[in-house]
Amino acid sequence: MAPxxxxxxxxxxxxxxTLWRSAWLLTGDDHxxxxxxxxVLLKVWPRWTRIIATGDPEPYVRRVMYTTYLAWWRRRWxxxxxxxxxxxxxxxxxxxxxxxxDLADAMASLPKGQRAxxxxxxxxxxxxxxxxxxxxxxxxxxxxxTARAVSALRHSSLLSDEHIRERS
Amino acid sequence: MSxxxxxxxxALRNAPSAPDAPGFGxxxxxxxxxxRGVHRAGAxxxxxxxxxxxxxxxxxxxxxxxxxPSIAGPTSxxxxxxxxxxxxxxxxxxxxxxxxxxxxxxxxxxxxxARLCGGLVDNGGFNMVWPADTLRGELVDRLxxxxxxxxxxxxxxxxxxxxxxxxxxxxxxxDGSKVWVQGDTSGTCANLAVQGGKVWAGxxxxxxxxxxxxxxxxxxPAPTTPIEPAQCPEKWNGVSYTADADAVVPGSPVGVTACxxxxxxxxxxxxxxxxxxxxxxxxxxxxxxxxxxxIAEGSRSDPCGGIAYDLNRTQDVLLVRxxxxxxxxxxxxxxxxxxLTGAHRYPSxxxxxxxxxxxx
Numbered sequence: 001m002a003p004x005x006x007x008x009x010x011x012x013x014x015x016x017x018t019l020w021r022s023a024w025l026l027t028g029d030d031h032x033x034x035x036x037x038x039x040v041l042l043k044v045w046p047r048w049t050r051i052i053a054t055g056d057p058e059p060y061v062r063r064v065m066y067t068t069y070l071a072w073w074r075r076r077w078x079x080x081x082x083x084x085x086x087x088x089x090x091x092x093x094x095x096x097x098x099x100x101x102d103l104a105d106a107m108a109s110l111p112k113g114q115r116a117x118x119x120x121x122x123x124x125x126x127x128x129x130x131x132x133x134x135x136x137x138x139x140x141x142x143x144x145x146t147a148r149a150v151s152a153l154r155h156s157s158l159l160s161d162e163h164i165r166e167r168s
Numbered sequence: 169m170s171x172x173x174x175x176x177x178x179a180l181r182n183a184p185s186a187p188d189a190p191g192f193g194x195x196x197x198x199x200x201x202x203x204r205g206v207h208r209a210g211a212x213x214x215x216x217x218x219x220x221x222x223x224x225x226x227x228x229x230x231x232x233x234x235x236x237p238s239i240a241g242p243t244s245x246x247x248x249x250x251x252x253x254x255x256x257x258x259x260x261x262x263x264x265x266x267x268x269x270x271x272x273x274x275x276x277x278x279x280x281x282a283r284l285c286g287g288l289v290d291n292g293g294f295n296m297v298w299p300a301d302t303l304r305g306e307l308v309d310r311l312x313x314x315x316x317x318x319x320x321x322x323x324x325x326x327x328x329x330x331x332x333x334x335x336x337x338x339x340x341x342x343d344g345s346k347v348w349v350q351g352d353t354s355g356t357c358a359n360l361a362v363q364g365g366k367v368w369a370g371x372x373x374x375x376x377x378x379x380x381x382x383x384x385x386x387x388x389p390a391p392t393t394p395i396e397p398a399q400c401p402e403k404w405n406g407v408s409y410t411a412d413a414d415a416v417v418p419g420s421p422v423g424v425t426a427c428x429x430x431x432x433x434x435x436x437x438x439x440x441x442x443x444x445x446x447x448x449x450x451x452x453x454x455x456x457x458x459x460x461x462x463i464a465e466g467s468r469s470d471p472c473g474g475i476a477y478d479l480n481r482t483q484d485v486l487l488v489r490x491x492x493x494x495x496x497x498x499x500x501x502x503x504x505x506x507x508l509t510g511a512h513r514y515p516s517x518x519x520x521x522x523x524x525x526x527x528x
Contacts, residue, residue, distance in 0.1 A: 008193065020186030025180060118180075122177045
């Protein structure tokens with residue numbers, strides 16, 4: 001049975017901005033964020049009626065986004081992404097441009113698994129248990145990946161005390 | 169929650185806002201509905217093709233029948249060329265002129281050889297090249313059969329940009345003529361064009377099928393003659409690996425070259441992953457089997473705790489070439505996993521030191 005499309009379209013329009021920001025944090029790039037969101041939504045569309053019947057579709061959609069993201073880059077060098085130009089960045093609104101460059105740089109320095117955990121835990125505000133379910137990993141792995149990511153970022157410009165002082 | 173976690177949470181709030189996209193949901197619904205329509209139409213077309221194939225098969229049993237192709241390939245029956253069959257010994261990749269046609273079936277039957285052609289760039293890292301193997305015999309028939317079961321392509325409203333490789337596939341016929349197929353496996357607009365003419369859906373399945381057939385052909389024992397080590401490209405970004413190669417396995421006959429690149433420091437303000445550089449030195453590895461063992465002994469876990477390393481330095485890699493000519497690139501940096509090789513391991517310090525010593 002085809003999904004009740006107004007529901008799907010309305011839900012997409014309502015939730016796309018939040019999904020896109022998560023996708024941007026995962027990919028660090030506007031175009032790839034667009035791509036990831038579109039791909040995920042096209043994947044869930046055929047199952048929409050069943051998804052919506054379970055209640056809130058967002059956990060399911062986010063799970064598809066995480067798994068799609070991890071699958072896209074699973075066979076690529078994790079440490080380097082040669083680019084002639086830095087990814088496009090949107091015009092700064094309320095925060096300095098430099099802050100977003102720092103954010104993209106710091107997130108790009110993380111292995112993809114840790115990046116997914118960081119976005120789930122600290123942007124999507126998921127609990128350890130929810131993050132484990134979303135990423136299909138154990139809660140212990142969520143904790144260890146979180147600790148590693150925070151430790152790694154502590155050494156990055158994003159969270160360094162010096163950086164914080166410079167910004168303030 | 170620690171202070172660092174709270175800082176991180178605050179920092180993530182600085183992610184940019186999504187660009188405005190009024191009516192995005194409605195457009196996406198429409199596009200998804202069309203895709204479903206294509207699939208249903210494809211199933212109907214598949215049934216029609218099956219019926220045609222049954223009829224064609226019956227004709228093929230009739231010695232007076234014909235399986236003439238409709239595009240620039242070999243022909244049979246009344247239009248059979250008079251030239252003597254002369255398929256190439258090693259199928260080259262020179263492209264014939266485009267000859268648009270309405271092509272049905274997708275390609276003519278009767279091809280005697282096929283291979284993937286064309287270089288490409290993997291946007292996520294090194295350049296990637298296709299296996300140089302020329303498919304022959306029954307494997308070519310299977311590939312042609314796969315091609316001739318493709319469904320017509322219907323262009324969606326918008327394309328996703330999933331980073332997937334384009335490819336060229338060349339088929340050769342007994343009279344030496346060729347049919348050129350161009351595939352684009354990228355995102356939802358993946359498609360395949362024959363001789364610059366009619367476009368078909370299913371480029372991704374054709375690519376997977378072709379690579380699988382190459383593996384089938386390689387099921388025979390590999391040559392055991394010494395493998396000449398590859399030359400390191402002059403530019404860091406020119407380093408290539410071969411799609412789906414799996415040469416880095418202990419015991420494989422391979423040639424190995426150690427390459428050292430001096431990487432350019434990233435320009436101020438650019439994202440840290442930007443890197444280019446030139447070849448500083450290279451050296452063949454005298455005992456490839458020992459290197460393969462060292463790679464296999466690498467750690468499965470990240471010894472660096474996910475901390476990125478500084479790119480403003482030299483970069484050593486190993487180029488591994490196998491008996492089929494496939495190339496793989498092997499990292500010697502402990503923080504940099506060999507995810508593109510068969511090893512899937514983080515290089516040991518022992519390997520890094522050995523390669524550094526070899527390169528002086």
